[in-house]
Amino acid sequence: MKKILSVALCAAMILSMASVSYASDVKPTLSNAAQTTTVKSKTIKPVTTVSEPDIPEDIDEQYTYLMENQTPAEFIESLQKFGAKTSSMLLSKETENQTYSPVSFAYALGILGSGAKGTTAQNIAKALESNSMSTVSDGLNKFYNSNYSDEENSVLKIANSLWMQDNYNFKTSFTKNAAEKFYASSYSVDFKKQATADAMAKWISEQTGGLLNPTFEPNPDQVLSIINTLYFEGAWANNFKAENNTTGKFTLADGKQVDVTYMNQEFKGSSYYETDDYTMFEVPFMDGQTMNFVLPKEGNSLESLLDQESMEEILSEQDSESVKYADVNLKLPKFSFDTEFNLNQTCKDLGLNELFTGEADLSGITDGDVAVSDVKQESHIEVDENGCKAAAYTKMDIMKMSMPVEMEKYNFNLDRPFLFVIESQDNAPLFVGTVYNPAK
Incomplete structure (x- = not known):
């Protein structure tokens, strides 16, 4: 019954392939040919x-x-x-x-994880x-192959891309592997330039059908961004009719009520789970x-x-004992909203603090000293009489680590009269004093 994409979370939406032209009237398509991206007259070519x-x-x-490409159960x-x-x-x-x-x-x-080794790879797989990153890579590859769709009223797309600092040593x-297993295009860029930040934002916007329009800032310490986008557009098998819409009360968690527009439809002889x-x-x-x-009880x-x-x-699969059958009258509110998550702490909670x-x-990935600096996800969802549109992107930034610098030694001996200051957490001077004789 359940697909991983099915949702009380309708967020398992999926986005288009990676190598695209950044023209606003161009629909994202799969391509065997190298295409380029132009932002503010700066050309960024896939490598x-x-x-x-x-x-x-x-x-x-x-x-x-x-x-042959069915995702393993x-x-x-x-x-x-x-x-x-x-x-x-x-x-x-x-x-x-x-x-x-997810x-x-x-x-x-x-x-x-496909570029991780040793215990790091094991921890990401866990x-x-x-049980292994090879299982993950093969599974996500088959998931794409068996779920990709770009038909009228049925769009389910995945897109992945790598944005790599030029002149930085990455493993070919x-x-x-990212291209073969994850269908990821790779771009050579300069993260110090705003044009790179704009290009990544533009790429996300086009892959999500314009539902997401993020903004990014240049970062001279960044060497790699891994970006995934998901886009889902599904038409209901049976559309809701606007003439059946009603206005009614929706009770909030605190007991207060608001007026919303409800879509109404009867589903004859349908199953539900209780x-x-x-x-x-x-x-x-x-x-x-x-x-x-x-709906909670x-x-x-x-x-x-x-x-x-x-x-x-x-x-997961619902217990067969919970299934019931009836003519179901569904009263569904129309809704549309955006969400943003920083996933740094989530990664750490998953055991990936390293x-x-x-x-x-x-x-x-590289022999350079690097670390993940930021992981974020933004998403959008909208539900109306015709169906559901949903989009998300996850962006993982990787930065070079600063090389340790040998510092000189300095002995700070408070062996003569000195001043002290006690500050509040917001730097207000709570106490200021002098010590002339600590033994007195």
Whole structure:
């Protein structure tokens, strides 16, 4: 029943392939040819091009292709567990609208992990609920091959890219593997320049159909950015009719009420799932994906469902004993919102603190001394009568570590009269004094 993309989180949305032209009227497409990006008259050329999967046009051959590239059930389970674990870390913090993409985060970690060695690689695989980085790479590769879609009313795309400081020594094997396994284009750039920051932002915007428009600043210490984008656009299998919309009250967590627009539809002979803690109903999209709506039982808070155990139950196959059948009248509010997460602490909570300290073994990426400096994700979701649009990007920045400098020695001996100051946490002078005789 569950796909990792199905969502009370509709954030398993997926985005287009990597090598694109930065023209606002150009639709992102897969390409075997190297394309360039122009921002403020600065040309940024891919140093590694991306080959699109050879998906057959014949229906019978397509079926064979999909069977050969089907994502292993064990890997889907690992994505579900990773999604439950990280969702419980992020979504339980605030009683406000939030959306998060576990799959986007997994791709960013997967690309980084493909260049990690030793215990660092093992730790990243463990964080992703897998037994090895080869399992992760193969799983994410098949996930792309079996899920990519760019049809009318059914868009499910993934895009990955590497932005690399020019004249910095990166391993060719890393960029080659990123292209082959993750369909990631590689760009040689100068992170000191605003044009590079603008190019990355533009790339994200185009890969997400304009739903996300981030802004970045140049950073002279940065040497690599790994970016994943996800884009989902699904039309309901049965559209909601606007003439059936109603205005009604929505009760907030604090008991207050607000007026919202509800979409209404009857689903004849449908199944829903009911447990002691929640009720779940799936609304299908035209291409077979679903959007799952989970309502806590009356008297229970939404936060009661956001622990890891509950999220694992929600994101995995539902118990057959919980299924019920009825003519379901769905009353669904229209909504649209944006979310931004800094994932640094999440990485650390996953046991990946070494990524930020310079102790990680990233020698499969470069022999230079580097460390992850920042991991962030932004997302957007909107639901209306026609369907759902959702987009996310995860950006992982890697910086060079400063070389240790041999410092001179200085002995500061308070062996004669001296002054002292005691300051508050915001630097206000609480006490100022002098010591002429510490023995007196």
